Amino acid sequence: MRVAIIMGSTSDLPKMEPAVEILKSYGVAVDVRCLSAHRAHAGLSAFIEEANENGTEVFITAAGMAAALPGVVASQTVTPVIGVPLSGSVLDGMDALMSIVQMPPGIPVATVAINGGKNAAYLALQIIAVKHPEIREKLLAHRVEMEEAAMKANEEVSARFA
Numbered sequence: 001m002r003v004a005i006i007m008g009s010t011s012d013l014p015k016m017e018p019a020v021e022i023l024k025s026y027g028v029a030v031d032v033r034c035l036s037a038h039r040a041h042a043g044l045s046a047f048i049e050e051a052n053e054n055g056t057e058v059f060i061t062a063a064g065m066a067a068a069l070p071g072v073v074a075s076q077t078v079t080p081v082i083g084v085p086l087s088g089s090v091l092d093g094m095d096a097l098m099s100i101v102q103m104p105p106g107i108p109v110a111t112v113a114i115n116g117g118k119n120a121a122y123l124a125l126q127i128i129a130v131k132h133p134e135i136r137e138k139l140l141a142h143r144v145e146m147e148e149a150a151m152k153a154n155e156e157v158s159a160r161f162a
Contacts, residue, residue, distance in 0.1 A: 019121035067096035
């Protein structure tokens with residue numbers, strides 16, 4: 001089980017580190033790279049080619065502003081690509097969001113919320129879970145834990161205002 005996470009800039013790393021941690025906690029190998037679609041296109045293409053051959057099951061791509069990275073990756077692979085639009089410009093990530101979701105037919109990029117690295121990791125895990133039942137079971141157990149935590153919070157709030 002392998003996921004590649006590609007960021008356009010080193011400044012994106014703090015927003016994507018939680019995704020790396022989530023994936024690793026599920027036992028998934030994670031290859032992390034900083035390869036700009038605009039400034040390092042040859043290196044990006046070489047890495048995509050390597051990932052296409054090494055068993056990578058999902059790409060997570062994080063970019064802000066023009067956010068070409070997810071689309072460029074998707075144009076070079078049929079492996080699922082998840083785009084994470086990042087904030088940081090005057091438009092607070094809306095520019096990146098619009099860039100990533102407006103892909104042409106035949107070159108899809110799944111897109112999560114602005115700065116949604118955690119959900120990108122969980123979506124990657126759900127994709128991987130189609131082939132790996134052990135990941136599916138861990139995800140189901142995590143859902144139960146989230147429900148229990150939500151119900152506990154509900155009880156605490158209810159008791160506080162009773």
